[in-house]
Amino acid sequence: MNEELRKKLGVNENEPNDWFETLYSESNDSGNGVPWANMAPHPIFKEWIDQSSPLENEKTALVVGCGLGDDAIELEAKGFNVTAFDVSESAIALCKKRFPTSKVEFITADLIEGISDWCQKFDLVLEIFTIQALPPKYEQVLIKNIADFVSDNGQLILITEVQSEKRTYENGPPWLLNEDYIKSFEINGLKRISTSTSKETEMGEEIHLSIFGR
Numbered sequence: 132m133n134e135e136l137r138k139k140l141g142v143n144e145n146e147p148n149d150w151f152e153t154l155y156s157e158s159n160d161s162g163n164g165v166p167w168a169n170m171a172p173h174p175i176f177k178e179w180i181d182q183s184s185p186l187e188n189e190k191t192a193l194v195v196g197c198g199l200g201d202d203a204i205e206l207e208a209k210g211f212n213v214t215a216f217d218v219s220e221s222a223i224a225l226c227k228k229r230f231p232t233s234k235v236e237f238i239t240a241d242l243i244e245g246i247s248d249w250c251q252k253f254d255l256v257l258e259i260f261t262i263q264a265l266p267p268k269y270e271q272v273l274i275k276n277i278a279d280f281v282s283d284n285g286q287l288i289l290i291t292e293v294q295s296e297k298r299t300y301e302n303g304p305p306w307l308l309n310e311d312y313i314k315s316f317e318i319n320g321l322k323r324i325s326t327s328t329s330k331e332t333e334m335g336e337e338i339h340l341s342i343f344g345r
């Protein structure tokens with residue numbers, strides 16, 4: 132089943148970014164054919180940000196793997212100065228087309244390579260479903276690079292699906308995380324503040340919203 136899906140999507144473990152560009156280049160500003168495109172902020176993130184206190188000062192936010200940009204626009208609406216990046220040039224072009232008057236800086240960049248200019252630069256870093264979109268062999272580098280973005284008093288908001296089994300290439304995509312991700316962020320200098328289990332998916336997996344600080 133997963134092998135069929137990998138074939139259909141054109142997933143290659145050693146060129147893990149390529150199929151995203153294919154998918155977005157065949158899509159449009161309605162998100163046709165993009166399975167995760169809500170065309171709205173992620174509901175779990177939206178609920179969290181709506182309950183968070185308003186900002187007192189100007190703060191910066193970074194959206195990792197921003198897809199079609201709705202979460203970045205939500206952060207802008209809440210008063211953040213937002214940078215949002217995705218590895219797919221076509222996804223970034225669609226963000227700019229969908230939100231032409233937004234001040235969000237939409238940028239093409241690769242999380243696997245990392246972006247050294249953004250080291251400890253952001254007050255809030257948001258990651259939704261990006262780690263699990265890449266094969267398990269990249270997990271440690273992705274976690275290190277995400278942790279590096281968080282400023283001294285900053286926070287990481289991470290939304291991810293979690294399963295209890297070991298992650299294997301054969302079982303994805305998506306390659307759901309297991310609870311080990313918490314330890315990995317802590318090894319990379321962040322401290323977990325909280326984890327809430329927001330709901331279960333149809334397959335019975337949990338969705339975590341975890342907050343980390345430095």
Ligand SMILES: C[S@@+](CC[C@H](N)C(=O)[O-])C[C@H]1O[C@@H](n2cnc3c(N)ncnc32)[C@H](O)[C@@H]1O
Binds near residue numbers: 152168169217219265
């Ligand atoms: C499952 S989608 C989630 C998108 C968005 N966060 C959301 O919740 O709708 C994963 C996203 O990560 C992006 N992505 C995959 N590999 C990446 C990489 N190496 N660097 C940056 N973005 C990447 C994909 O293009 C895609 O938009």
